[in-house]
Amino acid sequence: MSDLIVIGFDTEEEGLAALRTLRSLEKEAGPGLEHTAVISKDPDGKTHVKGEMASGTESGAVVGAILGPMLAFMFPVVGLVGGAIVGELVGRSVRPGVDAAFVKEVTQQTKPGTAALFALVKSGSADSIAAGLRQYHGRVIQTTLPDEFEEALRDALRTKG
Numbered sequence: 001m002s003d004l005i006v007i008g009f010d011t012e013e014e015g016l017a018a019l020r021t022l023r024s025l026e027k028e029a030g031p032g033l034e035h036t037a038v039i040s041k042d043p044d045g046k047t048h049v050k051g052e053m054a055s056g057t058e059s060g061a062v063v064g065a066i067l068g069p070m071l072a073f074m075f076p077v078v079g080l081v082g083g084a085i086v087g088e089l090v091g092r093s094v095r096p097g098v099d100a101a102f103v104k105e106v107t108q109q110t111k112p113g114t115a116a117l118f119a120l121v122k123s124g125s126a127d128s129i130a131a132g133l134r135q136y137h138g139r140v141i142q143t144t145l146p147d148e149f150e151e152a153l154r155d156a157l158r159t160k161g
Contacts, residue, residue: 015115
């Protein structure tokens with residue numbers, strides 16, 4: 001089961017830098033990240049989403065790309081549409097999603113000029129996430145982490161540097 005971590009940052013740049021740090025930690029045998037995104041609002045209030053494709057979505061796209069042409073060969077129009085539908089269904093079933101209403105709520109609460117980092121962590125230590133994010137100043141909006149790990153993350157984000 002994946003853990004959800006949502007952290008608010010004062011700027012989009014800091015949210016994106018924190019995302020890069022998490023991805024860097026992952027490459028160093030740190031936490032396995034299933035899906036990540038930074039939602040920000042520019043000074044005019046327009047929402048922007050910068051995310052990385054989850055492994056489930058990638059799997060779904062691959063399956064769709066393989067099945068689509070095969071079905072298209074046998075049933076031209078149905079095959080192309082069917083491949084896309086099957087690919088999306090596989091992608092949805094492989095990865096647990098984040099509730100759309102919750103994402104909308106966080107997006108509405110995000111003030112112009114600020115950002116929120118969403119991370120679905122599928123494996124690894126919450127301690128390594130806290131240690132990696134210690135250099136940033138953010139606030140925990142929501143997690144599904146056990147209380148002691150959530151508190152360690154909150155402390156790390158309070159202690160910049």
